[in-house]
Amino acid sequence: MKKSKNPRRNSSSTLTLRLWEFTGTASLTLFIWIFLIIFLSPLTYMVVTSLRSADEFRERTAPLYPAERLTYVYNGKTYQLYKVPTEDGVVHDWALVKPGLTSSLFIDPAHPENGLIDWKGSWRSLSGVYRFRIYWNNYINIWNAVDYPRFLKNTLFVVILGEIGVLCSSIAVAYGFSRFRIPGGRFLFFLLIATIVIPDSITLVPSFVIFSRVLPWNGTFYPLIVPAFFGSAIYIFLLRQNFRSIPRDLDEAAMLDGAGPLRTLVSIIIPQSIPAIVTVALLHFFNAWNELRMASLYLGTRPDLQTMAFTGQAFTTYGFTPEVLQTSAVLLMAVPLVVLFLSQRFFMQDMVVTGIEK
Amino acid sequence: MFSVKRGLAPRRKSPKPIKHLSLRRYEARVGFLFLLPWLLGFLFFKAVPILAALGFSFTNFKMLEPEKTHFIGLANYANFFHDTVAGSSLFGSISYFLLSVPLEMVVAMALAAIFCSDRLRGKRIMRTLFFMPSIIPAIAIFIIMSGLTDPNTGWINRLLHLSRSTPLYTLFPVILSLWTIGPGFLIMLGAMQAVPKELYEAARVDGAGPINRFFSITLPMSSPAIFFSLVINMISSFGGVALLDRGFSYSQSLSPMESYITYQMFSFMNLGYASALAWIMFIVVMFITVLLFRSARYWVHFPEESSNEEI
Numbered sequence: 001m002k003k004s005k006n007p008r009r010n011s012s013s014t015l016t017l018r019l020w021e022f023t024g025t026a027s028l029t030l031f032i033w034i035f036l037i038i039f040l041s042p043l044t045y046m047v048v049t050s051l052r053s054a055d056e057f058r059e060r061t062a063p064l065y066p067a068e069r070l071t072y073v074y075n076g077k078t079y080q081l082y083k084v085p086t087e088d089g090v091v092h093d094w095a096l097v098k099p100g101l102t103s104s105l106f107i108d109p110a111h112p113e114n115g116l117i118d119w120k121g122s123w124r125s126l127s128g129v130y131r132f133r134i135y136w137n138n139y140i141n142i143w144n145a146v147d148y149p150r151f152l153k154n155t156l157f158v159v160i161l162g163e164i165g166v167l168c169s170s171i172a173v174a175y176g177f178s179r180f181r182i183p184g185g186r187f188l189f190f191l192l193i194a195t196i197v198i199p200d201s202i203t204l205v206p207s208f209v210i211f212s213r214v215l216p217w218n219g220t221f222y223p224l225i226v227p228a229f230f231g232s233a234i235y236i237f238l239l240r241q242n243f244r245s246i247p248r249d250l251d252e253a254a255m256l257d258g259a260g261p262l263r264t265l266v267s268i269i270i271p272q273s274i275p276a277i278v279t280v281a282l283l284h285f286f287n288a289w290n291e292l293r294m295a296s297l298y299l300g301t302r303p304d305l306q307t308m309a310f311t312g313q314a315f316t317t318y319g320f321t322p323e324v325l326q327t328s329a330v331l332l333m334a335v336p337l338v339v340l341f342l343s344q345r346f347f348m349q350d351m352v353v354t355g356i357e358k
Numbered sequence: 359m360f361s362v363k364r365g366l367a368p369r370r371k372s373p374k375p376i377k378h379l380s381l382r383r384y385e386a387r388v389g390f391l392f393l394l395p396w397l398l399g400f401l402f403f404k405a406v407p408i409l410a411a412l413g414f415s416f417t418n419f420k421m422l423e424p425e426k427t428h429f430i431g432l433a434n435y436a437n438f439f440h441d442t443v444a445g446s447s448l449f450g451s452i453s454y455f456l457l458s459v460p461l462e463m464v465v466a467m468a469l470a471a472i473f474c475s476d477r478l479r480g481k482r483i484m485r486t487l488f489f490m491p492s493i494i495p496a497i498a499i500f501i502i503m504s505g506l507t508d509p510n511t512g513w514i515n516r517l518l519h520l521s522r523s524t525p526l527y528t529l530f531p532v533i534l535s536l537w538t539i540g541p542g543f544l545i546m547l548g549a550m551q552a553v554p555k556e557l558y559e560a561a562r563v564d565g566a567g568p569i570n571r572f573f574s575i576t577l578p579m580s581s582p583a584i585f586f587s588l589v590i591n592m593i594s595s596f597g598g599v600a601l602l603d604r605g606f607s608y609s610q611s612l613s614p615m616e617s618y619i620t621y622q623m624f625s626f627m628n629l630g631y632a633s634a635l636a637w638i639m640f641i642v643v644m645f646i647t648v649l650l651f652r653s654a655r656y657w658v659h660f661p662e663e664s665s666n667e668e669i
Contacts, residue, residue, distance in 0.1 A: 199596050
């Protein structure tokens with residue numbers, strides 16, 4: 001940045017400056033990347049583990065990456081390879097043919113014509129020979145065992161209906177708060193902010209009584225979808241902030257053209273705030289995908305209606321081995337992560353913009 | 359009718375005040391109509407349940423024998439003071455808030471400050487990667503953490519060679535709180551990037567170093583965003599839903615008090631006592647919220663907005 005300001009600076013000091021800048025950039029970037037790698041290491045563990053087979057897990061000496069044990073076929077039988085150190089200091093990859101307590105018989109796959117080699121020592125202290133190999137069968141097995149298409153269909157049903165409801169109502173309410181003078185409007189807005197802060201547990205007992213006793217909604221999708229049609233306080237807040245930043249001149253121009261309030265909303269306000277609306281839609285998508293409170297309360301008796309988050313919970317209650325569990329976790333978060341990465345530019349940019357105002 | 363105030367201001371002294379009044383009334387009516395969905399939702403999903411919970415909390419309402427329900431006064435609240443599990447759950451909830459929120463705030467703020475630097479390369483992908491864990495479902499995090507801390511196959515033991523007695527599960531809440539920095543980080547980053555560059559230039563001319571500039575320009579200028587993310591983090595640390603929901607089921611909430619309320623509710627079907635506990639939790643959270651909002655006037659520099667607050 002400074003070199004462009006001073007193009008006539010002599011060359012040696014430009015070089016020093018450039019070197020200095022490069023060092024700064026490199027060290028800062030490296031530091032953040034290392035932090036990021038540690039930050040995301042649990043996810044790496046999940047993915048790597050889901051690509052390993054159950055057999056590798058039982059082996060104490062297996063590496064952490066997905067790998068397969070190398071074997072060697074000798075005289076029609078399969079033997080496992082071990083890393084065998086010999087007296088001359090070389091470590092050979094030999095196949096264990098006949099294990100013994102103090103000495104074992106090995107065969108050298110590179111030179112099988114030399115015959116069996118007698119090695120002194122305990123073969124149990126040796127570590128196996130592994131080769132990097134990705135094991136996809138966990139995914140195939142889980143996909144075959146669990147009816148994912150149905151859970152996916154249930155989840156999408158809840159997500160899409162809820163999305164329609166929450167967008168329509170939140171946009172309308174935010175418009176009401178941002179453009180109309182209503183007696184007691186400020187008090188209502190204060191109430192709105194207050195509901196964001198109220199902890200869920202306070203409404204838990206009565207809403208459970210309402211949804212399962214007063215209304216016959218236990219075992220249906222209604223408790224998951226219907227509340228969305230009444231708007232969500234935090235989305236209303238975000239949209240209202242955004243609508244307020246749109247100049248009123250546009251509304252006035254539309255009004256002079258004879259547009260009513262609804263028309264103004266649809267043709268002026270909404271097109272102006274598409275980024276904020278998409279942000280809200282994405283936020284609701286992630287929330288609805290992960291939603292487990294309502295689902296576990298009201299869908300517990302209906303296995304055919306359960307959502308993706310529910311399958312994840314079901315996996316934890318049975319004693320599965322690590323690799324199966326991690327595979328289920330990958331499947332559980334795959335869709336939201338893909339959506340995040342597809343929408344990252346839009347979403348990230350607008351989260352930033354929406355948050356500034358308060 | 360949107361710009362009634364501005365549009366009609368010169369005409370206010372006109373001989374037709376009734377027209378003006380009816381316009382205002384019309385505006386209020388239409389506006390009210392737009393607010394209706396939220397008002398109904400507020401009534402049925404917030405106001406009525408909260409008051410109903412207050413009502414339940416004075417009774418011995420049990421799910422299985424609703425006909426025996428009768429008024430027992432403050433007995434449920436008195437029970438709370440003898441229930442050591444409830445007390446320690448509330449203590450756990452408050453300590454989780456006190457420990458996790460400052461950690462989240464400091465890490466997110468430091469990251470946002472670093473991301474403002476021109477020196478950092480690959481910001482776009484990094485930003486998404488830092489945000490990514492914030493949308494991972496709670497149940498998946500639970501699976502990952504229990505695998506990671508497994509004494510035999512988990513990476514923590516294999517890589518760090520910790521002894522098996524080390525309480526690795528204590529790492530779980532820490533990781534979780536670090537993995538929720540996403541929204542706060544983005545909000546603060548946005549605010550810090552919006553600080554006018556001239557301010558920094560002026561401070562540089564006055565001889566302020568980078569640390570000085572951060573504390574006397576960046577922090578005050580982005581304090582509304584800091585306050586906003588503080589509120590968001592507080593809500594989620596008490597098991598609420600703010601911006602992003604991880605989907606904790608009630609019984610596995612991070613907030614021990616919430617888990618205990620659910621436990622009373624579903625294991626004992628003890629709705630009266632559960633409601634009393636919920637009200638105690640509600641009062642505590644509201645107290646903390648009011649404290650936060652009160653403190654805001656001392657350290658948050660709101661932009662000049664309140665003067666034209668009238669909509």
